[in-house]
Amino acid sequence: MSDVREILKKRPLLFDGGMGTYYKAKPGQECEQANLLDPEGVLAVHGAYLEAGADAIKTNTFGLPRMAAAGNPLWEALTDEGWRLAAQAAAKTGAAVFADLGPAPDTESLPAAQIYTALAERFAALGAKNFLFETLSSDAGVAEAAKQIKEAVPDAFVLVSFAVLPDGYTREGRHCTQLVRSMTACGAVDAVGLNCVSAPGAMRTLVQQLGRTELPLSVMPNAGYPVVTRTRVQYQGRPEYFARELVGLAAEGVRILGGCCGTTPAHIAALRTALDALPEQLPVAAAAPVPTAAKPEVETDDAFLRKLNAGQKVIAIELDSPKDADLTGYLEGARRLQAAGADLLTIADCPIARARMDSSLVACRVHRELGLNVLPHMTCRDRNLNATKALLLGLYAEGVREVLAITGDPIPTAERDEVKNVYQFNSRKLAQYIVSLAGEGREMPSPLTVFGALNLNARNFDVELRRAQEKLENGMSGFLTQPVLSAQAVENLKKTREALGSRAKILAGIMPVVSQRNAIFMENEVNGIHVDAEIIERFAGLDRVQGEELGLEVSVKAAQAAAPYADGFYLMTPFNRIALMERLIARLKEEGVAD
Template sequence: MTNIRDYIKHHILLFDGGMGTYFSTRNQSVGSGCELANLSQPELIADIHREYLEAGSKAIKTNTFAVNRVNFQGNEELVERTIQAGWKLACEAAKDQAYVFADIGPISGLPETMDIREEFRFVADCFLQLGAQHFLFETNANAEGLKETAAYIKQKNPDAYIIVSFAIQLDGFSRDGSFAADLLHEVQACTDIDSIGFNCVCGARHMLELAQELDHTGITLSLMPNAGYPVVINNRSFYEGDPVYFAAQLLEMAKEGAGILGGCCGTTPVHIAQAKKALDGYTHTKEPKASKKQRVGLVDTLPESLFWEKLRKGEKVVAVELDPPANADLSKFMSGAWMLKGADVDIITIADCPIARARVDSSLLACKIRRELNMDALPHMTCRDRNLNATKALLMGLHAEGIRNILLVTGDPIPTAERDEVKSVYQFNSRKLASFVSSLGQSVLPSPFHLFGALNVNALNFDVQLRLAKGKLERGIIGFLTQPILTEQAFENLKRAREELGGAYILGGIIPVVSAKNARFMDSEINGIRVDETITQMYEGKNRAEGEELAVTISAEIAKRIAPYVDGYYLMTPFQRTALICRILEKIKEQA
């Protein structure tokens, strides 16, 4: 056959359609286990390949989308047999008259002990051993492991042709919050990847609009939309998109510069036949082009954050955390907020349902503080309770209300006893959430948020904390609020963070210890807090007034000691004792 690169220079490469959904139609099943049919129903899989080829496909995918060690519970022998059977069936059907692509889907649900690059390499090796020349990594939500895997394949087979394709929703984001333009830019920088594009999730018209909105200059663009949007009847998805309409949209994609076209979920041989008919005679007349649409410049009419301006100028800032109430009575919370404003606190931070127990929403409280006190607020936002849609909606609302600073954290897990009633979401971790919020600031909002993360200076393995922090910085985090510094080890870790985290802003954590009982409770039962035994002993026999006096002295001493290594202070209010925090702040000012 003609070398695939030469073919694409002069022709549109037309792929097949959705194997999984068409298999379900042919097999009268829900569609799970489609890949195992390579072993159990090889005649049916071969027949489907032939139908797509007869419809006009010039490239077909092996029936191996979900074949990997994670999905197959570590059964390497079954993975290898399924891939071998899928490869053989596709090659026999193609008969050297069509290009066969090793189809590799996303690997999700990966345990922390496993490396996604190793998992991709294992699957790639299975295909390389069979002589595969062409690879399609499809339906990805991010670029993790893809560039490294492409480089690995090219080392083994320099002539390999590699397509990387992402699943992008209607709003331009993937399911884990990656922005389409960012993914294109990131992957385009990898010279080992030959073609980049999108598949699944969107219908043809919306995928065409996506292609029009993005700058794909210099990219061999691959687009494989769904056959419209499904309806679900008796747990089965049915796609009713018109094949002629689908084909007309593919032709428009070709005119936009797409060099590789095909179908995903719901597309049948009829869709591909209509696409072949629409594309017959069409040849590229120009290179892939830049976007026709430009983002309309939005005007941010609200004032910039005073907290951020002060931090950026190098002045020491003060953030104080107030716990949101567990009921709808906000009187004590707001009284504390007014007291802190009077103490010249720069920003009030508000936890997002701490310890995974429902409290007044941190974002709503932040908006109330902004409106009623004309003061900056830093709501915490966890990954635990919201999916992508809810997170995006909340962020747009926060921005509209003048909130410009957010602390992104993973969030405490739901207590074991409550997991039957309360379900966590965790659609993404704090690093992916940071990428999503950063992208939102570039694509949707008039101005970006200033994103902060948490840094646990009390972690047993602080090397891991630093590695995670560096990853967050790469994804848009600009500063960190640390856990309380109440031990010598926490202080040494803070110094390391200052040295190794470059230009990141650091707010050193200070929590007043108010009694020996309080110190032992925090040290034993609060995740991320460690209290030196020497400090605990200092509180023995002290009454409340004496304990608070000692708390003022110790907290101010900690602030003085950490001052050379921080850009500000992050004070946590114990037991709603806002007056105690104000006393500590006065002491810190005296010694400055």
């Protein structure tokens, strides 16, 4: 079996193409199951790529991480046979064999690192020395697994490859430069690269944007973009074009080349011929990045952030957008709250998953007309990655510098037959994606500040606090909390401040209770809110005026209790009562709780 490192010293290493798409074009079973059900068919595919000139082939085991995570007992037998078949095929030419591991799900109960490690140990016991983690959307668990591989097989060669869209981001919102940097820094990876999703031309542009890399770079694009005809998916990219684009990358320093979906032995043969025609001495690193034009200076923060970062207590106030298309009353309400002393207007994104005017569009209008800083809520529901990115770019262009990233409420059960949920990522991944849009050569000159939600009323607050720490690690700068309406909420707020210190800006949630009925409803039907029984009892028999007065008293006391542990307050407007919130802001200022 060829030594990969020795090949790389002399010339680029050529991999095979897309096993899955090429095998499926023939009669037979699903790809990985074919290791047991159609071994001759798998051997034939390996043989075709080797005959085309591949220096290395991948085991037919791409889908096994998901299979193992799902508890399918066949994963071990499929691993064994996948290795045996690839080794048998490669023995005829001396080609290198890579144990192929596709993406593994990453959950708290079963981390991706555990799945990868179990498979890698199985391969190592079979004699594997080369390992490929491919088509990944994140680096979850990879560094840990790579280190375990190096401990078991010190001379192992580990290649990690990410599936990246033409704009440089994975489907989980990670930019390729971040991922390449992460794998380089881990110290247990020998080469890093990109594969799948993008066609050769787009991937060549991505490589130029990456610039020089410390580790050897791998590039394995699709043959082109898929064309769906009835039940078949076809790739129409021609082998000559594929070879021309990739040999150009080799001339610029890419050391590992191959193909992914839609690439056939014909594509690999064309690339083999092109590579063999190159001069012997080639650069060993990728080309320098394409220079970009200087961008004009833009405001990177705003009055709200400057006040918050100066240590002054800020006031953010939430006002739900209209249910109809008329913004007249809403803008007047926002103007009144601004005059009362609100530093920031927050706008929910279709709370309880019921349609209202879009929070981001409303935020842009308020900011444009009033000059008031705004914090539109952005849920993971109902937008895929493309729609999210488009919206964020529009917000930035309109001068919006803060967003609140939350998972979002699911569509109510009664409406699911007509309205479907779309969840591509959670709030942590959304935050990570938002902050990754800024940087050299990126779409935004400066990052947006991302806030998240913190439920002080969570039954298992230790879990909630751990998630808050993960949110900070993924790019969030602070949190807006659920309402403080109990002694336990204050205690959890104190615990949060002690755990997170100055790393997080915390706006304590304050929501005036206006009646006993209102209090009982929130306690029983609103997720994330807990109202002390004592507070509920105090509202018994009160009329509207009395209820509002007591609500103000309770809210001010809650703010006073929360103040030592908070950087400001997040006021929630009940039933669109603007006048009540004007009075609350005035009381907070009179009591010296807010600056």
